Amino acid sequence: MSLLKLADVTIRYGRLTAVRSVSLSLAEGEILFITGPNGAGKSSLLRAIAGVTPPAGGRIDFADHDVTGRAPEDIARLGLSMVPEGRDVFGSLTIEENLLVGTGMHAGERGWRARAASALEEVYATFPILKDRRNAQAGLLSGGQQQMLVIGRALMTNPRLIAIDEPSLGLAPNITDQVYERLIALRRQRALTLLIVEQSSTRAMMVGGRMILMRGGQVMMDGDASAMGQSEAMQDAYFGYGEH
Amino acid sequence: MSAILQILFDALSLGSLYALGALGIALIFGVMRLVNFAHGDVIAFSIFALLWPSTDAVAVIFAGNLPWFLLVPFVLVMGAGLSVLAEITVFRRFRKASPATMMIASFALGFVIRYFLLMLFSSRPKSISLLPALSQPVEILGARIPLLQVITIAVTVAILFGLTSFLKRTRFGLEMRAAAENFTMARVLGVRANRVIMGAFALSGALAAAIGLILGSQTGTADIQMGANVMLMAFIATVIGGLGSLPGAVIAGFLLGAASVVMQVTLPIDARPFRDAFVYGAVILVLIFRPQGLLAARGTKERV
Numbered sequence A: 001m002s003l004l005k006l007a008d009v010t011i012r013y014g015r016l017t018a019v020r021s022v023s024l025s026l027a028e029g030e031i032l033f034i035t036g037p038n039g040a041g042k043s044s045l046l047r048a049i050a051g052v053t054p055p056a057g058g059r060i061d062f063a064d065h066d067v068t069g070r071a072p073e074d075i076a077r078l079g080l081s082m083v084p085e086g087r088d089v090f091g092s093l094t095i096e097e098n099l100l101v102g103t104g105m106h107a108g109e110r111g112w113r114a115r116a117a118s119a120l121e122e123v124y125a126t127f128p129i130l131k132d133r134r135n136a137q138a139g140l141l142s143g144g145q146q147q148m149l150v151i152g153r154a155l156m157t158n159p160r161l162i163a164i165d166e167p168s169l170g171l172a173p174n175i176t177d178q179v180y181e182r183l184i185a186l187r188r189q190r191a192l193t194l195l196i197v198e199q200s201s202t203r204a205m206m207v208g209g210r211m212i213l214m215r216g217g218q219v220m221m222d223g224d225a226s227a228m229g230q231s232e233a234m235q236d237a238y239f240g241y242g243e244h
Numbered sequence B: 001m002s003a004i005l006q007i008l009f010d011a012l013s014l015g016s017l018y019a020l021g022a023l024g025i026a027l028i029f030g031v032m033r034l035v036n037f038a039h040g041d042v043i044a045f046s047i048f049a050l051l052w053p054s055t056d057a058v059a060v061i062f063a064g065n066l067p068w069f070l071l072v073p074f075v076l077v078m079g080a081g082l083s084v085l086a087e088i089t090v091f092r093r094f095r096k097a098s099p100a101t102m103m104i105a106s107f108a109l110g111f112v113i114r115y116f117l118l119m120l121f122s123s124r125p126k127s128i129s130l131l132p133a134l135s136q137p138v139e140i141l142g143a144r145i146p147l148l149q150v151i152t153i154a155v156t157v158a159i160l161f162g163l164t165s166f167l168k169r170t171r172f173g174l175e176m177r178a179a180a181e182n183f184t185m186a187r188v189l190g191v192r193a194n195r196v197i198m199g200a201f202a203l204s205g206a207l208a209a210a211i212g213l214i215l216g217s218q219t220g221t222a223d224i225q226m227g228a229n230v231m232l233m234a235f236i237a238t239v240i241g242g243l244g245s246l247p248g249a250v251i252a253g254f255l256l257g258a259a260s261v262v263m264q265v266t267l268p269i270d271a272r273p274f275r276d277a278f279v280y281g282a283v284i285l286v287l288i289f290r291p292q293g294l295l296a297a298r299g300t301k302e303r304v
């Protein structure tokens, strides 16, 4: 049973078609990398899934609901948490306030306060640096700490699927290693489904799992990350050799 | 000494009005990028809501004779109610429009409110006696200060504290702050756009009504134009404060009030009629050196 299913999704900005008839599905517990060069339409696709940019055509199903064109806050309630490119921490809020924003959608449910408190402790246990600086303004954190903060913030909503756009953006390789270590551990602990966008396929090959290669708004390849690896077909698809 | 005290109270009470107005404008700008030019008309509306429709010079009182502890909430609810109604019927439809379109919609709404009042009450200002006990002077260190000024300042300080702790300590306040900084990201985290925006409109409308109460008690008249001057000054204060920054709006409101009062007493007699030109000149100077305002707000751009 797939948790997320896209059928013929097309995204346009005015006359520019950024994503062209993309179909894919993602099973519960799976990890999927979407890779591809700059401008391939990866971020657009993620924003459409989260409800930020409604698609011009096609259909998106999440957790057995048709969420095409639904508001982001409704999709979040179904258990999808998107971490956008560039992270978007609330810089004027403290770290703890950033984390708490996403717990509000469960407000009023039975025992939500206790659950929010334990979710907070869990995030602090995963990312101790956030606990140490819980009352600091989030805008003052380093890039790596901000990335941990937004992953923690996404976890606070108690999601079934986390969709992350370029977690390695602007981070030193050893910091990226740490971020991925936590992500993989979290996935194991909570049976999380992960959708990760990266420009390069290197991480996907290191982590393993499924990988989709996008270019020019279309899916060029879909398969096992390590098998696709350095294959020539993959190189061609990424750089578009043989098409000019 | 007593003259200086008098100037101080004048400056603080005028600054209070501007600060409350600026806060009402900045709250909505923060979550919607809308400069609501109908704000001044909400001020007038909440006072006219106390009267029966009539074109006489002496107001025919409807709810205006209520004891103060009912009258004040009544007026606040009128302001908040009109403001929320405006959001549901007008601004919600323009949410995806450009800021310029929304601004023009707010001008149009202002005209509708003003002409609605004009139709029911005519353009003649009406004498009313709102909270008459407040016109007594009190003695403070030898200076005779109108009680209303003291109360205006005290109420403003109380509102500022109340609003700050609402924004800092409640869940709804947290959601409003997050939404003001990055609306889309807040929604991605499940914050309901409509609730936050309606909350901002309700608060803003109640602040407008508070200004209406103070102005109505101060001048003893209900005038369709009564909100116009405060609206203009408050708008300028939000620009100087850094559009969207609440502390900036408050500080700039008080600065403008102080500048007006100080110029009123220090300018040569012949120049006094042009006081506002001097105030605006000072505003231009500030903006030349700090075009982003005194405290630039974060996240005035769209992201995610």
Ligand SMILES: Nc1ncnc2c1ncn2[C@@H]1O[C@H](COP(=O)(O)OP(=O)(O)O)[C@@H](O)[C@H]1O
Residues within 6 Å of the ligand: A013, A016, A017, A018, A036, A037, A038, A039, A040, A041, A042, A043, A044, A045
């Ligand atoms: N908000 C936007 N408005 C107009 N064009 C956009 C917008 N966002 C992205 N695009 C365009 O859509 C295409 C895909 O962009 P994007 O989804 O950001 O790709 P990627 O994340 O793979 O780099 C690009 O040509 C980009 O210029």
Ligand SMILES: [Mg+2]
Residues within 6 Å of the ligand: A042, A043, A044, A085, A165
């Ligand atoms: Mg991108």
